[in-house]
Amino acid sequence: MRESIKQLEMKNITKRFPGVLACDNVSIELKQGEILALLGENGAGKTTLMNILYGLYHQDEGVVRINDKEVKINSPKAAFKLGIGMVHQHFMLVPNLTVLENIALGIRNTNTIKLDLEEIREKIKEITNKYDLSVNPDAFIWQLSVGEQQRVELVKTLCLGANLLILDEPTAALTPQETDELLILLRKMAEEGCSIIFISHKLNEVKSVTHKVAVLRNGKLVYNGATDDHSQEELAAKMAGHDIHIHVSEEKENFGKAVLELKDVWAKGDRGTFALNGVSLTIREGEIVGIAGVSGNGQKELAEVINGIRKVKNGNIIFKDEDITNLSAKKIIKKHMGYIPEDRNHEGIIPSFSIKENLIMKDYFKDSFSKFSFLNRKRIIGNAKRLVEKFNIKCPDIDTACGTLSGGNIQKVIFAREITRDPKMLVAAYPIRGLDIGAAEYVHNQLLEARDRNMAIMVISEELDELINICDKIAVIYEGKILDVLSKKDVTKSKLGLLMAGVSS
Numbered sequence: 001m002r003e004s005i006k007q008l009e010m011k012n013i014t015k016r017f018p019g020v021l022a023c024d025n026v027s028i029e030l031k032q033g034e035i036l037a038l039l040g041e042n043g044a045g046k047t048t049l050m051n052i053l054y055g056l057y058h059q060d061e062g063v064v065r066i067n068d069k070e071v072k073i074n075s076p077k078a079a080f081k082l083g084i085g086m087v088h089q090h091f092m093l094v095p096n097l098t099v100l101e102n103i104a105l106g107i108r109n110t111n112t113i114k115l116d117l118e119e120i121r122e123k124i125k126e127i128t129n130k131y132d133l134s135v136n137p138d139a140f141i142w143q144l145s146v147g148e149q150q151r152v153e154l155v156k157t158l159c160l161g162a163n164l165l166i167l168d169e170p171t172a173a174l175t176p177q178e179t180d181e182l183l184i185l186l187r188k189m190a191e192e193g194c195s196i197i198f199i200s201h202k203l204n205e206v207k208s209v210t211h212k213v214a215v216l217r218n219g220k221l222v223y224n225g226a227t228d229d230h231s232q233e234e235l236a237a238k239m240a241g242h243d244i245h246i247h248v249s250e251e252k253e254n255f256g257k258a259v260l261e262l263k264d265v266w267a268k269g270d271r272g273t274f275a276l277n278g279v280s281l282t283i284r285e286g287e288i289v290g291i292a293g294v295s296g297n298g299q300k301e302l303a304e305v306i307n308g309i310r311k312v313k314n315g316n317i318i319f320k321d322e323d324i325t326n327l328s329a330k331k332i333i334k335k336h337m338g339y340i341p342e343d344r345n346h347e348g349i350i351p352s353f354s355i356k357e358n359l360i361m362k363d364y365f366k367d368s369f370s371k372f373s374f375l376n377r378k379r380i381i382g383n384a385k386r387l388v389e390k391f392n393i394k395c396p397d398i399d400t401a402c403g404t405l406s407g408g409n410i411q412k413v414i415f416a417r418e419i420t421r422d423p424k425m426l427v428a429a430y431p432i433r434g435l436d437i438g439a440a441e442y443v444h445n446q447l448l449e450a451r452d453r454n455m456a457i458m459v460i461s462e463e464l465d466e467l468i469n470i471c472d473k474i475a476v477i478y479e480g481k482i483l484d485v486l487s488k489k490d491v492t493k494s495k496l497g498l499l500m501a502g503v504s505s
């Protein structure tokens with residue numbers, strides 16, 4: 001029987017990548033049953049530090065000690081053997097296998113328990129009963145919501161007997177209700193003796209669930225102490241190195257002409273059933289319209305039909321007085337539509353392409369970047385340098401492969417590309433997901449400035465504070481229908497909450 005982790009110590013950890021000092025002499029400590037928040041701006045080194053603990057990277061300097069004994073963690077398999085599990089920002093599940101098969105696959109890779117499907121099914125039952133989790137072992141991963149997939153990842157790590165869990169931004173893609181459920185689960189796990197390291201940008205969650213915080217800035221540990229000793233504002237200031245002020249937009253009454261009109265739009269989702277059931281909505285020049293809703297109510301499909309990625313079965317989409325229903329994505333891009341997709345790694349960038357290439361992805365054929373069918377290197381480099389500086393994208397240089405950037409910096413690349421194309425209309429799905437507070441504030445200000453330049457903007461989000469702060473109107477989507485559209489002066493969190501649950505007066 002493996003010894004449980006009573007104490008973890010990472011001491012003087014340093015990790016360099018070409019051109020980047022990702023972790024600079026960092027020391028953290030964690031005792032059994034404690035929840036530690038690891039905080040820091042985008043690119044501060046949080047994921048790198050945790051990847052070292054999980055055996056994905058090896059530190060250049062420093063030691064890891066478990067129960068006062070130095071350990072070498074050369075692979076995730078070695079980490080699991082010690083009782084360390086990690087749930088990544090992007091889940092590592094195979095969509096066309098079942099929950100049971102995915103968990104079995106994880107076990108096969110670590111050899112921590114015997115591979116017997118019925119035994120694993122029993123183990124899943126034992127864990128889900130203990131923590132009161134609902135997980136169907138026979139469901140296919142592609143059928144599950146993001147929150148359910150995360151539950152599978154957690155059950156997988158618990159099945160492998162992990163008693164120190166690393167969670168990298170676990171609530172970034174969860175609905176508010178799923179987030180509450182996860183936080184309750186984490187508390188329960190800690191009470192049962194599990195230790196948890198929780199990476200998050202959401203300071204309300206950090207305050208509600210963690211015992212200790214460690215703050216990284218530019219790879220250095222700048223604060224380490226009890227969570228209760230500081231307010232959210234103080235923690236935000238420690239991360240950024242200066243005070244952070246949250247912007248609330250002014251109420252606006254006059255908007256320009258209609259830019260985008262959805263007229264009774266119907267479209268099917270991936271499961272073959274209708275995900276949009278007659279959506280009608282108008283967005284005007286100089287207006288930010290928020291789409292609020294619990295994820296899975298048609299938001300993804302809505303963004304996709306507008307951008308030509310999903311077929312409209314019935315109804316029309318009018319963009320600048322022209323019917324663009326079912327035009328190809330390429331044609332819609334050329335008509336000056338901007339899109340920040342929800343799935344940034346698969347739809348927002350090409351990970352193996354450099355930052356400079358990703359930044360011109362939608363405009364490389366234009367005169368600004370090519371001449372006589374040849375790319376104009378000088379302009380492409382100039383564009384990348386300008387945007388990296390303006391949007392504070394942390395990277396060794398503009399030739400770095402985009403996929404190696406930290407999650408928040410990938411989001412900044414996509415945002416920079418889309419907003420500087422100066423589209424007539426921008427569809428922004430979860431624009432601040434994964435961004436630190438300072439970067440989120442910057443993105444919101446950029447959206448408001450774009451609105452004041454007359455851009456029409458749709459912001460899809462589950463963060464009610466974000467929607468209330470920056471949107472002129474908020475449309476609530478429920479089961480593929482717009483239940484109501486509230487103007488800034490009429491909107492309250494409780495009204496939104498009721499509509500999101502399908503209750504309309």
Ligand SMILES: Nc1ncnc2c1ncn2[C@@H]1O[C@H](COP(=O)(O)OP(=O)(O)OP(=O)(O)O)[C@@H](O)[C@H]1O
Nearest residue numbers: 017022042043044045046047048404405406407408
């Ligand atoms: N495999 C890699 N190759 C090169 N550079 C890397 C690699 N992994 C991380 N880095 C760099 O190390 C730095 C720290 O990145 P890390 O992912 O640890 O930041 P983070 O604090 O987790 O950020 P975020 O909040 O955006 O996820 C960044 O500059 C990043 O580009």
